Amino acid sequence: MEILLLPFMQRALLGGIIVAGLLAYLGIFTMLRRSSFFGDSIAHSSLTGVALGILLGIPPILSAILYAVAVSFLIPILRKKSQLPIDSLLGIILPFSMAVGVILLSITPGYQPELISFLFGSILGISWSNIYLMTAIACVLLIFIIQFQQKLLNISFDPEYAKILGIKVHTVDTMYHLSLAVAIVLGIQLVGIILVNALLIIPAATARLFATSLKSMFILAPMISIVTTLIGLYISYFLNVPSGPTIAVVSGVVFAGSVIWKNL
């Protein structure tokens, strides 16, 4: 229990609870919309935002948020103009944006430690000011999404019927993508660009194995996410291994164990 007295661990636990809960909540909609690849693309694309921030001397988290939001707006426009299937489009955007990010970082002296921390997360090195910023952004996002939850659920389940219900599908969709982009960038600080999708998808997928109603899904997914994140942080501290990958591994193991348990 002495790890709870360590200031960096206090920050990590608090940040973990906030971001893991938020991403798991949004992950329910992502899973319902079968758009897991969207989160991955936004995460990978945000490396360019990070690189631009480092290059221009502005906080990388802010530049990453701005870039991720821009990409989330760009994707529907490109889809309409190119008429390509969404997975093909995301398959183009993901490597392109990540490659641009790596090139931009390569022309910035001393980028290596930054790159690794953004690729795999650095929650143990997070500052109190960052925690305050994350908390504020997460609260705004949660209030925002909860306001639109029913409309978003309708769109996620059945976009055609949502339109007949008089829901402004495009507007609500845009708000969702914007919120998802911001939440993913927050998650990058926790587990990094490569692994953030684990926090978005795995808890919702695990919850789905046990949930029998929408209500139970909304309770179980954030709960599973927070518990696996805390266990991951605890294990990473005692084994002295990177926290982001440990959280992702714990989430994966819990999911695999759940699948086995359900099929016993």
Add this chain to the structure above:
Amino acid sequence: MKSILQIENISVRYPRAVESAIESITFELQPKTITALIGPNGSGKSTLIKAILGLIPYQGKISMYGKPIEKSYRDIGYVPQRFSFDTTFPITVEEFISLTNTHKDISPDRIQEVLEQVHMLSKKNAALSQLSGGQLQRVLLARALVRKPKLLILDEPEAGVDVGGEQTFYNLLEKMVEEHAMTVLIATHELDIVYRFAENVICINRVLVCSGPPKKTLNQQMFTTLYGHELQFYGHHHDNDERIT
């Protein structure tokens, strides 16, 4: 009598398609009537329904009581041909119907009532994934009816439902329509349904082929025009009416 739905010269062409999916279709629906929309596969029935609902771009004019259809959504119920959503997702029947309550004007009692009407009240806490095709279709009917629509549009609701489920569905629909005096437009490939329910029939095969009361409109010549020579007209007596089998 003033018509409830006016369809004027509707054409739909999908992007990059060589020809229109439907071309210059015009008809009207009178209030509290049941109209069947028939035509062979690929004739444009679903396209026409999606255009009426404003779900796809179209040329022409569609209005309900003289207003654009988008301003009349509150008065429209829709039962789609198949589930476009993931029915394995954990959501109960009651939660699913409650999703339609976007304006917070549907009471829990109304949801119970409509579930009872479609004989699904005992399944209100069941997950959608536990339901049969016929039960799911009744849930979709409940979703369409919960807002007490003036116009109910159904797009081949029998698709993917077994014969027993289909009969139950149509018996319920018949009862609902009688009780609530709705206007109904139903796309179907079940000609028996046309004779049993519909006061009017609209036949399309990209273009409007015929319209009018089924007994007057449907004959061998019409079926040959619609379906080619594969479908034969057999006159037999059932409730003293001539039927198509």
